[in-house]
Amino acid sequence: MFLQDVKYALRQLRSSWGFAALAVITLALGIGANTAMFTVVENVLLRPLPYPGAGRMVFIAPAGESRIGAISYLNYRDIRDQSQTLETVAGYSEDVAVIEGKEGGVSVTAPHLTTNALTMAGAQPLLGRIFTEAEGRSNGPQAVILSEALWRQNFSADPRIIGQTIRVSGVPHTVVGVMPASFRFPETIGDDLTKGIWLPLQPSDEMLKDRGYNFFNVVAMMRPGVSLTAATQEIRGIAMRIRRQNGKDAAHVDFRVSSYQDTVTGNVRPVLWALEGALGLVLLIACANVANLLLARCLGRRQEFAVRAALGASRWRLVRQLLAEGLALSILGCSFGLMLAWAALASLNKLPSGTIPRANSIGIHWTVILALGAIATLTTVLSSLLPAVIVSRTDPQPALQASSRGLGSRSVSGKLSGWLVAGEVALSAVLLVGTGLLFHTLWNLEHTHLGYDTEHITRFTVMPADAAGFSALAVSTDTANAPASVADTIYQPALERIRQLPGVAGAALATTPPLSGGDLSSSFDIVGHPTQDNNKRETRLSAASEDYARAQGTPLLRGRMIAASDTASTLPVVVVNEELVKQYFHGFDPIGQQLSFGGKDTGMVKPYTIVGILANEADHGPGSDPQPFALIPYRQIPTTSLFYPALLKTFVIFTVKTRGDIAIAPEMRAVFKEIAPGYALDNFQTMQEALDQNTFSQRLGLYLTASFAGLAVVMVIAGLYGVLAQLVSYRRREIGIRMALGATRQSIAQMILRQAGILIVAGLAAGLALSMLAGRLVKSYLYEIKTLDPGTYIGVIVALLMIGTIASLLPARSASSIEPMEALRED
Known part of the structure; x- marks a missing residue:
């Protein structure tokens, strides 16, 4: 029976193709956008990580820090040995390395893992095996596992690679395995692992003696039945014992335990949910628009329904017919919406790496199809319910006797249409306020003082062929046979050669320049000025060449x-x-004062004299708070100090200022190929590109919200125009009578505009109230602007009033051009 209703509905829609096209396009836009967004949310936030027992995996980090934080190897070892709630306690340190490529050194992501980490993550090598316990001991065998992409790209997918020796940062390593492209652990490192390597963590002397050497990330598996709360209580108890047993060396040790999935997705979780909420508003507006279209169509067919009712059709049969039409529209809208969603998801590949965690696994799965079915059902109910209710309550006798133009503005349907449009205006106001606040935030970020230039500056990373790893920095204490510094043998000659190149206005290097994402902190003392209560002084420390400023x-x-x-x-x-x-x-001149860095164990024996003061730099991008910063000459770092491998043997960043926009990568590679052929050059990027990447999330949020708001505004214009056109159509006779009794055309136009004004003002009032409540959700993403910014709210009010006026002009003009005699003769 219902199938017959669907067939009849399709015939009806085919005969009214204009109405059907508008309704389907409206639904397709709303459903397509929501399907794409839900696909991202489902894959990134809701779908479990691809590890066995992923729901029991937790991340242990220092209490009070960001979602990802490192602790020391000694603290990890205490947790591993003392915990009863954790089944497996594994860890890794994020690192980079250099391997031999076809045209010189190649920098790769190279996490150092405890040997139980791959087992916990369910690793199944494509070739070979995972690490053995022996390979995870200090001074154990040097082994390496390759990613599938690196194996194919650099080793021609040779299956005989297992057992062969390759040099990793100058040290021979035996290849013991190849991981498939689908394997990604640690997930926190992101897309960089697809072309990386894995190394066994072999604790260094520094890691085994320094409880403050925080380069170690801990991932653990809770025992079955253990809650996150129970695990947290136990781990904090272990932290208390560490503090008690190690005195001032562990005075600030404390841990927090969080779901590993939340750790991986934490930075995008609120953003994705906020965007999903914004698109939910768009879908509601689409449903309201389609409901208005169906309502107008229902009013035009009320005599048809009256005839059918008089011939014996039940009210449920009439309601079912309208629901069938709504379902047909929803199915068509879902079909086209799914195509739009696929196109939108394909564009995710164009986003910068790391923008969205787990982006490589995003796809339309069966759960999304089920959600799409739910959305289709929801849109059917929301868009068809009001017309169906009106039809079910229609008395056929008056409808048969009434003029086909006799329904006035005070009818239930007219009021419902008006309230639907007012609701659309309200939801649009919320989206427009959000867009305005994000626009002001991005404007403020892009016009804030950075403390450095961005024009005609290019940067690139240089890693030595024998690059040191952050996780196992080796320090030579033999001052009598100290090696020559790479600063003198490689970097200084390279700088001098680069400065002589045509088009180069200046060149320098630094270990952690602004927007590099790198930080190395050090404690320091001011010679002759001890601190009160033995509190430590802390600063970011970087090494740089001359010409840096x-x-x-x-x-x-x-x-x-x-x-x-x-x-x-x-x-x-x-x-x-x-x-x-x-x-x-405080109270004395810094120029001429001496600073000693890191303490006696770091090998920085001599104090450094302050000779200059630099302006603050926005190190972590626009809007970031300034931090204490010290810059030492890179040629004055003793090769026997811990800071030498940490600052100069891991990687450095060259900054080249040019006279105009010119590509410098080929020239830079040529310079290093001659001076240091095994060194790896990577990450060529202009400062403007680095700045754009830093503010990418804000810009993406603005563009998406603005797109949603624009879509909503288009729907509001269509909805308001449709309601007013319907109003004029069904009040033609009334307007004719008014004009026959002396009403001017101007007063008729004003009457229609007044009706539009009531709807817009009512919607604006509700929308602005909702915006004030919703402002709390975006407060953390704003910069130098309040959630109740008057300029934004005034702008939204003016914009929607103008939009409403534009949408109302044509129906008002149509009403004022009605000829009284023709209107009175109708029907």
Whole structure:
């Protein structure tokens, strides 16, 4: 029976193809956008991580830090040995390495893993095996596992690679396995692992003796039946014992335990849910628009329904007919919406790597298809319910006797249509307010003072062929036979050669320049000025060459910058920033004061004299708070200190200022191919590109919200126009009578505009109230703007009033051009 209703509904829609096309397009836009967004949410936030027992996996990090934080190997070992709630306690340190490529060194992601980590993650090698316990001991066999992509790209997919030796950062390693492309652990590292390697963690002397050496990430598997709360209580108890047993060396040790999935997706979770909520509003607007279209169509067919009722059709049969039409529209809308969703999801491949975690696994699965079916059902009910209710309550006798134009503006259907449009205006206002706040935030970020230039500056990363790993920094304490510094043998000659190239206006290097994402913190003392209560002074520490300030465009406020004459044989000097002076120098001049870094165990024996003060830099991008920062000459780092491998033997970043926009990558590669052929050059990027990448999430949020708001506004225009056109159509006779009694055409137009104004103002009032409540959801994403920003709210009010006026002009003009005699003669 219902199948007959569907067939009849399709015939009806085919005969009214204009109405059907508008309704299907409206639904397709709303459903397509929501399907694409839900696909992302389902794959990223809801779908379990691809590990056995993923729901029991937890991440252990320092309490009070961001979602991802490292602890020391000694603290990891205590947790592993003492925990009763955790079944497996594994760990890794994030690192990079250099391997031999076809055209020189190639930098790769190279996490160091405890040998139980791959077992916990359910690793199934494509070739070979995973690490053995022996390979995870200090001074154990050097082994490496390759990713499938790296194996195919650099080793021609040779199955005989197992057992062969390759050099990893200058050290021979035996290839013991190849992981399939689908394997991604640790998930927190992201897409970089697809072309990376895995190394066994072999604890170094530094890791085994320094409880403050925090380079270790801990992932654990809870025992079955253990809750996150129970695990947290136990781990915090272990932290308390560590503090009690190790005194001041562990005075601040404390841990937090969180779901590993939440750790992986934590930075995008609120954003994705907010976007899903915004698209939910768009879907509601689409349903309201289709409901209005169906309502108008229902009013035009009320005599048809009256005839059918008079011939014996039950009210349920009439309601079922309208539901069938709504279902047909929803199915067509879902079909086209699914195509739009596929197209939208394909564009995710164009996003920068790491923008969305787990992006490689995003696809339309059966759960999304089920959700699409739910959306189709929801849209059917929402868009068809009101017309069906009106039809079910229609008395056929008056409808048969009434004029086909006799329904006035005070009818239930007219009021419902008006309230639906007011609701659309309200939801659009919420989206427009969100767009305005995000626009102001992005404007403020892009116009804030950075402390450095972004024009005509290109940067790239350089890694030595024998690059040191952060997880196992080796320090030579033999001062009598100290090796020559890479600063003198490689980097300084390379800088001098680069500065001579045509088009180069300046060149410098630094270990952690702004927007690099790298941080190395160090404690320090001001010689002759001990701290109160033995509190530690902390600063970000970076090494740089001469010409840094000029190449980077950072203003020098006082004193001098690092000079070419600042070498290992001269007085050690340091340049600090405003923030360091503000926090640690009270009542005395910093110029000429001496700083000692890191303590006696780091090998930084001589103090460094402050010779200059730099302006603060927005190190982590626009809007980031300034941090204390110290810059030491890279040629004055002793090769016997811990800072030498940490700063100069891992990687450095070259900054090249050019005269105009020119591509420098080929010239840079040629310079290093001649001076250091095994070194790896990577990540060529202009400063503007680095800045754009830093603010990408804000811009993406703005563009998406603006798109949703624009879509909503288009629907509001269509909905308001449709309601007013319907109003004029069904009040033609009334308008004719008014004009026959002396009403002017201007007053008729004003009457229609007044009706539109009531709907818009009512919707605006509700929308602005909702926006004030919703502002709390986006508060954390705003910069230098309040959630109740008057300019944004005034702008939205003016915009919607203008949009409403534009949508109302044509129906108002149509009403004012009605000829009274023709209207009175109708029917």
